[in-house]
Amino acid sequence: MELALRGRISIFFDNSDKLHFVKDPLILIEENRITDIDSYSKLKKDIVGHDIIGDKNQLLIPGLVNCHTHLAMTLFRGLADDLPLDVWLKEHIWPLEDKLKAEDVFRGCKLGVIESILAGVTTANSMYWYPSSEAKAMEEIGFRGLVAAPVITGITKLEDAIEIVNKHHNTAEEKIRVTLSLHSPYTVTITDFEQSYNYLKEYNKNCDEKSKLLIHTHLTESENEMRESKQLNTKYGLEFPAVRTPTELLNHIGVLNDNLIAAHCIHLNENDIKLIDSKNVRVSLNPLSNAKLGNYMPPIPEMISKVKNVGIGTDGPASNNTLDLFDTVRFLALYYKGYLHEPTIIKAKEVFKLATIGGSRALNWEGIGTLEAESLADITTVNLKQPHLTPKINDDNVLNHFAYSMKGKDVENVIIDGKLIMEKGKISNVDIEKEIDLVEEITHRLLQ
Numbered sequence: 167m168e169l170a171l172r173g174r175i176s177i178f179f180d181n182s183d184k185l186h187f188v189k190d191p192l193i194l195i196e197e198n199r200i201t202d203i204d205s206y207s208k209l210k211k212d213i214v215g216h217d218i219i220g221d222k223n224q225l226l227i228p229g230l231v232n233c234h235t236h237l238a239m240t241l242f243r244g245l246a247d248d249l250p251l252d253v254w255l256k257e258h259i260w261p262l263e264d265k266l267k268a269e270d271v272f273r274g275c276k277l278g279v280i281e282s283i284l285a286g287v288t289t290a291n292s293m294y295w296y297p298s299s300e301a302k303a304m305e306e307i308g309f310r311g312l313v314a315a316p317v318i319t320g321i322t323k324l325e326d327a328i329e330i331v332n333k334h335h336n337t338a339e340e341k342i343r344v345t346l347s348l349h350s351p352y353t354v355t356i357t358d359f360e361q362s363y364n365y366l367k368e369y370n371k372n373c374d375e376k377s378k379l380l381i382h383t384h385l386t387e388s389e390n391e392m393r394e395s396k397q398l399n400t401k402y403g404l405e406f407p408a409v410r411t412p413t414e415l416l417n418h419i420g421v422l423n424d425n426l427i428a429a430h431c432i433h434l435n436e437n438d439i440k441l442i443d444s445k446n447v448r449v450s451l452n453p454l455s456n457a458k459l460g461n462y463m464p465p466i467p468e469m470i471s472k473v474k475n476v477g478i479g480t481d482g483p484a485s486n487n488t489l490d491l492f493d494t495v496r497f498l499a500l501y502y503k504g505y506l507h508e509p510t511i512i513k514a515k516e517v518f519k520l521a522t523i524g525g526s527r528a529l530n531w532e533g534i535g536t537l538e539a540e541s542l543a544d545i546t547t548v549n550l551k552q553p554h555l556t557p558k559i560n561d562d563n564v565l566n567h568f569a570y571s572m573k574g575k576d577v578e579n580v581i582i583d584g585k586l587i588m589e590k591g592k593i594s595n596v597d598i599e600k601e602i603d604l605v606e607e608i609t610h611r612l613l614q
């Protein structure tokens with residue numbers, strides 16, 4: 167039997183940025199694609215042979231897209247909070263990561279995938295160690311995601327990253343992709359950036375869109391980045407170019423283009439924003455993590471209006487501290503209004519766009535983030551019949567609930583690649599309590 171979804175209302179952006187509201191919607195799915203979406207009265211003749219999921223209380227939206235995270239860091243949630251980024255990383259996270267084994271990352275990532283699905287996220291771009299473990303966790307549950315082939319100067323080499331690309335890119339029925347993860351300009355030298363990019367260019371030469379590789383990096387997350395980049399390159403005897411910002415540095419190396427997904431993008435001047443837009447760089451904004459780590463806030467209103475390929479991410483669960491993208495949505499919709507004394511800035515439909523079709527563009531993953539016919543069937547349903555989602559007077563009213571009152575806990579059903587992964591809050595083939603216990607055990611062992 168194929169699947170069909172019913173609901174009270176459906177909201178989505180199509181690929182031409184048109185916002186659609188469909189009342190009493192019916193979505194028809196065949197294999198892993200949406201074949202049609204319209205009102206139930208118009209499509210009900212085609213419903214024969216479909217199993218119907220949902221009811222008249224559901225909001226049907228595209229599965230949410232988390233553009234930057236470190237899924238397996240569920241292992242470290244809440245262990246070292248209220249600290250600056252460099253102290254948090256160098257004194258707390260990195261020493262624990264030194265003790266990690268492949269199985270630990272598998273368990274941590276699996277719990278991260280579970281947490282994501284429970285909150286309606288169907289795709290995540292994760293950067294972490296032991297990418298084969300992350301890929302295995304995603305595949306086991308049926309999640310869509312990108313795992314990292316890490317290159318960090320002095321720690322991991324391009325040859326090893328290429329092995330990961332060959333092993334996992336476009337696998338698991340095309341639900342798993344790999345990014346070449348050059349952690350940041352302050353941990354990866356100019357030479358390593360250049361060599362990795364040369365490999366990527368060769369790789370992408372004859373690829374179709376879905377087979378193309380992206381470089382995934384952290385860009386201008388902290389103020390110290392420029393100084394540390396210079397120190398790193400000097401240590402390896404490399405001449406540092408006459409540039410003023412990390413964005414200019416990446417441009418100088420030649421990697422600032424549409425093959426790059428850059429996370430954070432906080433410390434940008436006007437010229438940097440122009441560069442990012444004109445070079446079609448893909449961006450993940452992670453404002454909740456930036457706020458928590460006291461890294462200043464990214465210029466999000468400008469980024470939304472001036473940059474084309476922008477999505478949002480939670481960042482890792484140790485720096486947010488949840489994988490619930492609704493938290494990020496709400497924070498993003500509220501923060502700049504207060505900070506800039508401007509209540510009309512960043513509207514509900516703009517954050518909805520960032521969490522859906524924006525994510526598709528940021529990750530160069532065609533077919534996700536929308537419910538348009540022929541798109542991939544990644545769908546989240548939200549139970550609207552709840553006190554904090556009342557009333558539902560008109561379309562805009564429901565869209566406002568998405569931005570300002572909805573939570574991950576309101577998600578009821580999740581479909582990924584045409585498969586029903588979560589029904590009425592229950593993820594198939596997953597013992598959540600057992601997974602929680604396993605992660606508790608691992609974290610206890612790592613701390614000993």
Ligand SMILES: [Zn+2]
Nearest residue numbers: 384429481482
């Ligand atoms: Zn990150």
